[in-house]
Each structure stands twice: as C-alpha cells, then as structure tokens.
Amino acid sequence: MIYTVTFNPAVDYVVQLDQFHQGEVNRSKYDYKEAGGKGINVSRVLRRLGLASDALGFAGGFTGKFVTDFLNEEKITHHFIELEEDTRINVKWKANEIETEVNGKSPTITNAHYEQFTEMLKKLQDGDIVVLAGSLPQSLQTDTYRTLVKMLHEHNVKVFLDTSGLALAEAIKAGPFFVKPNHHELAELFQEKVETEKDIIRLAKRLQEEYHIAHVLISMAGDGAIYVNGEASYKLTAPKGEVVHSVGAGDSAVAGFLYKWHETNNGVHAATYAIASGSATAFSETLCIKEEVESLLQEVHVSEL
Ligand SMILES: Nc1ncnc2c1ncn2[C@@H]1O[C@H](COP(=O)(O)OP(=O)(O)OP(=O)(O)O)[C@@H](O)[C@H]1O
Ligand SMILES: O=P(O)(O)OC[C@@]1(O)O[C@H](CO)[C@@H](O)[C@@H]1O
Numbered sequence: 327m328i329y330t331v332t333f334n335p336a337v338d339y340v341v342q343l344d345q346f347h348q349g350e351v352n353r354s355k356y357d358y359k360e361a362g363g364k365g366i367n368v369s370r371v372l373r374r375l376g377l378a379s380d381a382l383g384f385a386g387g388f389t390g391k392f393v394t395d396f397l398n399e400e401k402i403t404h405h406f407i408e409l410e411e412d413t414r415i416n417v418k419w420k421a422n423e424i425e426t427e428v429n430g431k432s433p434t435i436t437n438a439h440y441e442q443f444t445e446m447l448k449k450l451q452d453g454d455i456v457v458l459a460g461s462l463p464q465s466l467q468t469d470t471y472r473t474l475v476k477m478l479h480e481h482n483v484k485v486f487l488d489t490s491g492l493a494l495a496e497a498i499k500a501g502p503f504f505v506k507p508n509h510h511e512l513a514e515l516f517q518e519k520v521e522t523e524k525d526i527i528r529l530a531k532r533l534q535e536e537y538h539i540a541h542v543l544i545s546m547a548g549d550g551a552i553y554v555n556g557e558a559s560y561k562l563t564a565p566k567g568e569v570v571h572s573v574g575a576g577d578s579a580v581a582g583f584l585y586k587w588h589e590t591n592n593g594v595h596a597a598t599y600a601i602a603s604g605s606a607t608a609f610s611e612t613l614c615i616k617e618e619v620e621s622l623l624q625e626v627h628v629s630e631l
Contacts, residue, residue: 328372328584329450330365330457331474332383333466334432335393335406336416338362338573346421360612361396362416364459364488367574367613369402371581371603374615377588379457380405382446386433387412407442409433418573425572432463440466447474452482455588457580458497459488468492475500488580490514498533504541504587505533506580506600512544523552523561527631530554541593543600545579547572547608550626553597558630560594562601565625567609574613579604582619594628601626 342356361370369381381402385393386409393413397404414430450456456478458471467473471493475485485502487494490511498505498515512529513520520526526544534542534554544552550564582603587596602622606614609622 327450328377328379328455328457328588330369330372330379330381330459332363332365332381332460333435333470334414334461334463335361335363335366335383335385335390336414336430337389337392339415339417340571340573341417341419343419343421346419352421359392361393362574363393364577364580365457366393366397367577368457368459368488368581368584369397369404370400371574371578371607371613372585373400373402374613375581375585375603375619376616377585378403382406382443384409384433384435384439384443384463385413386410389413389415405446407435407439407446409435409439418571420571427573429461432461432465434465435463436465444474444477447477448481450478450481450483454481454483455486455584456483457486457488457584458502459486459577459580461489461491462493469496471497472500475502486580486584488576498537498539501538503539504543504580504583505539506543506545506576506583507533508545508547508576526552527554527559527561531559541583541587541596543579543583543597545576545601545604547575551579551597551601552631553593555593560597561629561631562597563625563627564601565605565609565622567605569608571611572608575604575608578607578614598623598626598628 381404385406390413411433487502579600583600586599606618
C-alpha cells in the first residue's frame with residue numbers, strides 16, 4: 327500500500343486579482359479553497375493517475391474538517407490524528423501574473439499526538455511505500471523525518487521524501503529511496519551558490535552518492551530536471567507552455583515519479599513522467615489529470631549526461 331504523510335496540511339485559499347494595490351482594499355476576481363499540503367497533493371495526483379493511496383497526517387478544527395471532507399469527496403482514504411488547534415490556512419495569490427504565497431503557522435502537535443501517529447506507522451510492512459512531504463510543524467524536532475525514515479527502513483518500507491531546509495538536511499542522513507529538492511533547496515542543502523547547470527549536476531551526484539539515495543530528482547521549474555541514480559545521470563527538458571498556477575507542480579512531479587516507478591521499476595521512465603506531471607499541473611488551474619500528463623510526455627526530452 328502507498329501512504330502519504332502530511333504533518334502540516336492546509337486549506338489552500340487561492341485568490342486571483344487583476345492587480346494588487348498595497349495598502350488598499352483589493353477584491354478578488356476569482357477565488358476557491360482546496361485541501362493542500364504536499365503529501366495531500368501527492369495523494370490527490372496519484373488518485374487522478376489511477377493509483378490508490380492512504381493519506382496520513384494531523385488535522386484539527388474547522389479547517390481540519392474541511393481537509394478531511396475534501397479528501398472524502400475525492401474518494402481518498404485518510405487517517406488523520408485529530409489536533410486541538412486549527413489546521414492552518416495558506417493563501418496563494420496571483421496578481422499581475424506574479425504568484426505570492428503566505429503559509430500559515432502550524433497547529434501544535436503534542437507528544438501524545440505524535441505517539442498515536444508512530445503507532446500507526448509501526449503497522450506498515452515490507453513492500454509498503456511512504457511519501458513524507460512538506461514542512462514540519464514548529465512543535466516537532468527537525469530530525470523527525472530522519473527518525474521516521476530509520477523506523478520505516480526497519481519495516482522494509484521505501485520512503486519518498488520531499489521537504490526542505492533542516493528537515494531535508496537531517497532526513498537524507500537516513501538514506502531515503504527518493505528525494506526531490508528543487509535546485510534552490512539543493513544549493514541551500516550544501517550551502518553553495520548554484521550558478522550553472524554543471525553546479526547542479528555536481529551537487530545532485532554528491533547527494534546521490536554521499537547519502538546512498540537510489541533516486542535523486544532535482545526539479546528546476548521551467549528548466550526541467552536533473553535525474554541521478556546509482557548508474558547514470560540525465561537531463562530532462564520541461565514542456566513549454568503558459569503557466570496558469572504552479573502551486574503543487576513539485577508535488578505532482580513526486581506523484582508522477584512514484585506512479586511510473588511503481589508501474590515499471592524504471593527510473594528514467596519515472597523521471598520523464600514526473601516532469602510531464604509537474605508541467606501539466608503548472609499549465610492548469612489545479613492539479614493535473616492523467617490525460618494532460620500523457621499529452622505532454624512527448625515533449626520531455628531526456629539526455630544522458
Ligand atoms: N514554468 C514552467 N514550465 C514548465 N514546467 C514547469 C514550470 N514550472 C514548473 N514546472 C514543472 O513542474 C516541475 C516541478 O517544478 P519546481 O521545480 O518549481 O518544483 P517545486 O519548487 O517543488 O514546486 P512547488 O513548490 O511550486 O510545488 C518541474 O520539473 C516542471 O516539470
Ligand atoms: O509549508 P509547506 O508544508 O512547505 O508547503 C505547503 C504548501 O505550500 O505546499 C503545497 C504545494 O506544494 C500547498 O498545497 C501547500 O499550501
């Protein structure tokens with residue numbers, strides 16, 4: 327079974343304005359709310375691609391109820407530990423063609439909540455897959471993902487990881503199966519300036535080799551991605567198109583990789599599908615659907631480095 331974990335879900339409040347006037351009352355041209363958070367987005371895209379997953383995490387209050395109701399509507403099974411405080415609201419606003427995000431403060435996860443959650447994870451078995459995605463709430467230690475990766479390895483569970491900052495720096499020490507930092511997160515991880523594609527390739531290889539990560543996918547937005555496994559490195563171009571709403575493009579890439587890897591066990595095919603999925607989301611108003619992904623596959627060009 328595939329599980330996604332979202333420690334820090336959200337109600338994503340997506341707002342479109344023609345123009346933004348600072349210090350004035352702005353009225354939206356168009357707005358909507360949807361369940362967000364990186365693990366949840368991965369589950370939503372997997373479902374659209376035709377692969378079932380169980381969404382795990384923490385949710386509280388009226389916003390938490392919105393998130394779980396939303397997942398019910400999309401027919402995604404879920405097990406969320408109930409928190410006392412409200413799940414955050416993240417504002418995604420687009421004006422003058424510029425996307426701006428304000429992500430809310432996370433509710434508190436107590437030790438008791440966390441233990442309830444780890445009891446659930448301990449039941450996973452050989453062959454299961456877990457996606458750990460998104461930021462960690464401030465109430466948790468920065469090495470939480472690292473601890474979980476270690477624990478899941480003891481149960482022969484493969485871990486796909488998509489996070490940033492200290493949580494990423496710690497978690498890679500446990501050698502997850504797959505990671506997808508973007509090139510900025512990669513630069514931050516090694517505290518180096520990344521100025522050329524050569525720099526990105528060098529650091530991607532270093533990440534793969536030093537931390538024994540089977541699949542490293544470095545996403546570079548409109549510039550595609552670098553994919554490195556234990557055998558070779560590849561550059562993948564991204565399809566060209568009009569970016570409508572890029573929130574969730576990275577999560578779609580993770581879901582696309584997982585979907586294709588699960589089907590074929592082939593990393594290059596999986597990376598190609600990942601890029602088509604990310605771009606399909608960037609080119610549409612919300613997360614991609616399978617037809618959109620497959621219509622872009624021919625536009626992803628792969629070259630071995
Ligand atoms: N401008 C774009 N044009 C084409 N494809 C894009 C564009 N932006 C994103 N993508 C697609 O989405 C993938 C992931 O994008 P990106 O590198 O921005 O990830 P990310 O930083 O994790 O994204 P986010 O945090 O917005 O979800 C890219 O590899 C690419 O396939
Ligand atoms: O604050 P985090 O956990 O890093 O990111 C959360 C978030 O911005 O990521 C998703 C898009 O990738 C959104 O649905 C959500 O609001």
